[in-house]
Amino acid sequence: MKGFWRLVHCQMLMLWRNKEYLVASFGIAFVSMVLFGYLFGVEGSSPFSLGLVDEDRSTTSSTLVEALKISSSLDVQQGERENELEGLRSGKRRVVMVIPSGFEDGLARGGSRIDVYFDQGNMVAATQARAVIQAIVDGLNRQLTGALDPITIKEEGITAKRLRVIDSLTPGLVGMMIMWANMFVGVRLISWRERGILKRLGVTPLRPFNLISSQIVAHVILSFLQAALLVAIGWLLFKVSVQGSYLTLSFMIALGSLCILSLGYIIGSFIKKSESANAVAMLISFPMMFLSGSYFPTDSAPSFIQPLVKLMPLTYLNHALREIINNGSALSSFRTDIFVLLAWTLGSLVLSIRIFRWQ
Amino acid sequence: MAIIEVAGLCKSYGKVKAAHEVTFNVEDGEVFGILGPNGAGKTTTLEIIEGLRTADSGSVRVCDIDVLKEKRAVQELIGVQLQSTTLFDELTVMETIHLFQGLFSKKVNLTSLVTKLALTDKQKSPVKELSGGQKQRLALALALVNDPKVLFLDEPTTGLDPQARRSVWELVQEIRSNGKTIVLTTHYMEEAESLCDRVAVMDHGKIIAMDTPRQLIKNLGFDNTIEFSIGDGLDVRELEKLPSVKSVHNKEKEHHLFTQDPQATLLGLMRLAQERSAAISDLRVHTASLEDVFISLTGRRLRE
Ligand SMILES: Nc1ncnc2c1ncn2[C@@H]1O[C@H](COP(=O)(O)OP(=O)(O)OP(=O)(O)O)[C@@H](O)[C@H]1O
Numbered sequence: 001m002k003g004f005w006r007l008v009h010c011q012m013l014m015l016w017r018n019k020e021y022l023v024a025s026f027g028i029a030f031v032s033m034v035l036f037g038y039l040f041g042v043e044g045s046s047p048f049s050l051g052l053v054d055e056d057r058s059t060t061s062s063t064l065v066e067a068l069k070i071s072s073s074l075d076v077q078q079g080e081r082e083n084e085l086e087g088l089r090s091g092k093r094r095v096v097m098v099i100p101s102g103f104e105d106g107l108a109r110g111g112s113r114i115d116v117y118f119d120q121g122n123m124v125a126a127t128q129a130r131a132v133i134q135a136i137v138d139g140l141n142r143q144l145t146g147a148l149d150p151i152t153i154k155e156e157g158i159t160a161k162r163l164r165v166i167d168s169l170t171p172g173l174v175g176m177m178i179m180w181a182n183m184f185v186g187v188r189l190i191s192w193r194e195r196g197i198l199k200r201l202g203v204t205p206l207r208p209f210n211l212i213s214s215q216i217v218a219h220v221i222l223s224f225l226q227a228a229l230l231v232a233i234g235w236l237l238f239k240v241s242v243q244g245s246y247l248t249l250s251f252m253i254a255l256g257s258l259c260i261l262s263l264g265y266i267i268g269s270f271i272k273k274s275e276s277a278n279a280v281a282m283l284i285s286f287p288m289m290f291l292s293g294s295y296f297p298t299d300s301a302p303s304f305i306q307p308l309v310k311l312m313p314l315t316y317l318n319h320a321l322r323e324i325i326n327n328g329s330a331l332s333s334f335r336t337d338i339f340v341l342l343a344w345t346l347g348s349l350v351l352s353i354r355i356f357r358w359q
Numbered sequence: 360m361a362i363i364e365v366a367g368l369c370k371s372y373g374k375v376k377a378a379h380e381v382t383f384n385v386e387d388g389e390v391f392g393i394l395g396p397n398g399a400g401k402t403t404t405l406e407i408i409e410g411l412r413t414a415d416s417g418s419v420r421v422c423d424i425d426v427l428k429e430k431r432a433v434q435e436l437i438g439v440q441l442q443s444t445t446l447f448d449e450l451t452v453m454e455t456i457h458l459f460q461g462l463f464s465k466k467v468n469l470t471s472l473v474t475k476l477a478l479t480d481k482q483k484s485p486v487k488e489l490s491g492g493q494k495q496r497l498a499l500a501l502a503l504v505n506d507p508k509v510l511f512l513d514e515p516t517t518g519l520d521p522q523a524r525r526s527v528w529e530l531v532q533e534i535r536s537n538g539k540t541i542v543l544t545t546h547y548m549e550e551a552e553s554l555c556d557r558v559a560v561m562d563h564g565k566i567i568a569m570d571t572p573r574q575l576i577k578n579l580g581f582d583n584t585i586e587f588s589i590g591d592g593l594d595v596r597e598l599e600k601l602p603s604v605k606s607v608h609n610k611e612k613e614h615h616l617f618t619q620d621p622q623a624t625l626l627g628l629m630r631l632a633q634e635r636s637a638a639i640s641d642l643r644v645h646t647a648s649l650e651d652v653f654i655s656l657t658g659r660r661l662r663e
Pocket residue numbers: 372375376377395396397398399400401402403404442546
């Protein structure tokens with residue numbers, strides 16, 4: 001057992017001394033956080049102007065207008081459609097929301113819609129606007145179906161207010177860091193095989209299983225340390241706070257790391273040479289980094305990319321991390337994410353155990 | 360008591376018989392050498408005994424444990440220096456030694472080990488910054504971390520300068536005086552002669568002779584070798600008729616005369632060369648060595 005921890009310790013030392021590893025995992029995440037945090041984070045915290053057009057002028061629509069006006073993250077300006085849309089084009093309004101005539105009647109018949117206009121060039125504003133409006137509309141929906149009382153609308157509004165760019169970026173960056181920190185585990189293993197290190201270890205009583213577990217443990221511990229550092233920096237610089245429990249967060253970090261590690265081992269099992277394995281790991285990591293919503297939401301991505309988005313384990317990890325850090329959700333509210341990550345982990349582990357060769 | 364028992368070991372790689380019916384015992388406390396040219400099957404044999412490769416057939420017991428069945432139990436008891444050792448570049452010498460020590464249940468004092476191998480100054484250096492000789496010493500240190508009963512050294516001095524080679528020889532002798540059994544491979548006959556109690560001569564996967572170096576040489580039936588090159592104009596068959604010549608080995612222009620009486624043979628040789636006006640060059644006379652054993656068995660030199 002002592003030998004096992006020595007092995008873990010040495011592996012951590014080696015990773016720590018490996019500058020490429022640190023730059024890719026912690027470095028990119030840290031730089032992104034600081035950069036995006038200062039570019040968008042501060043701006044996002046001030047209320048933004050919402051142009052509101054009520055063409056329905058019914059009881060329901062005015063309830064909605066009132067609800068929006070209460071939200072302190074919104075600077076609601078009511079006006080005519082033409083004026084407000086002009087305001088959006090000239091940059092005076094971030095978002096314009098139109099409640100079309102027939103809104104109330106539509107609701108009575110089972111469904112209605114609200115038109116939201118925003119500047120497509122400003123992805124950040126769009127995301128923000130959508131989060132705020134979604135929260136309010138959700139609240140209203142629930143109120144209409146009688147599930148909750150009006151006070152709840154206000155609370156939802158407050159949660160939405162807190163969601164700045166940096167708030168949703170932080171969990172995404174933690175997810176991305178976990179990916180970079182663990183994806184290359186298989187590459188490392190086969191480079192040891194290539195260099196003859198596995199052969200040297202093969203004449204000691206060390207069991208392959210113990211070598212792999214020590215590798216896994218070392219990677220998970222370092223992922224934890226880096227995640228903790230990122231979260232701490234997020235809080236210190238931008239006051240990004242973890243809404244959910246740290247236990248849940250730790251669980252997801254561990255599960256996420258395990259999942260990416262097993263993916264890394266798959267790469268190491270299928271490809272013989274470490275150089276090509278490295279290239280493949282890169283080839284997988286880069287698209288994953290952007291398609292899994294670490295930086296910006298992917299639900300607006302074109303539909304032909306959606307299957308890819310849905311396939312990537314990091315998508316689910318990011319979602320779960322956002323739920324915990326931003327919304328303070330409990331494990332039960334992202335069961336799907338856990339399930340998908342577990343499936344990926346077990347599937348790839350079984351596959352790589354069957355395929356990997358020591359010699 | 361035999362500490363290593365190897366019987367009927369066979370291993371083929373495609374058509375190459377890397378080891379063929381290899382059988383030998385190594386006694387407790389002995390230094391046993393396997394001498395042979397490149398590709399003889401030395402490494403293959405050693406690595407099968409170490410549990411690193413599996414033989415096609417045959418049996419290997421180390422310390423009365425079947426390697427095939429209980430590989431790890433054997434590996435607890437042995438120390439191994441592979442023909443080429445690569446280690447984690449990112450770790451320092453001491454970290455590496457410490458790591459390896461953790462893999463065994465039996466442990467030695469690391470400070471004295473590091474001192475013994477003259478690595479004290481290099482303890483904190485990264486492995487990648489070591490010189491060839493220092494790397495070799497580190498590899499030897501790693502082979503000793505578990506205070507092994509048997510030590511396997513695969514060409515421990517290949518690629519080392521004469522001084523570093525001497526220091527490895529001294530180390531081997533010191534380790535041996537501590538009562539350990541050592542199995543080493545080499546293609547230096549001086550090494551086999553001066554270090555080994557017994558030597559197995561290997562060629563093309565087979566052991567072609569095995570005895571103490573002295574007995575192997577004695578079995579040749581002659582004490583001296585005359586080596587020389589000679590120009591045209593001389594029929595090599597005439598060399599066999601020279602006085603006291605036991606046998607002759609010719610390779611192109613290079614000739615070996617094995618003789619009991621070098622004086623008589625040399626005189627005859629000089630006379631013959633004069634008569635045929637053939638020029639003799641690179642003339643050397645030396646007492647018979649393991650090299651001559653190998654030449655007389657295979658007709659080839661150990662290192663070509
Ligand atoms: N893994 C392998 N795959 C294919 N052939 C092999 C393998 N290992 C050894 N051989 C072949 O088996 C023969 C014996 O090789 P081995 O390495 O045992 O020789 P050796 O005596 O240690 O030589 P050297 O002095 O060069 O180290 C050689 O012909 C070699 O090409």
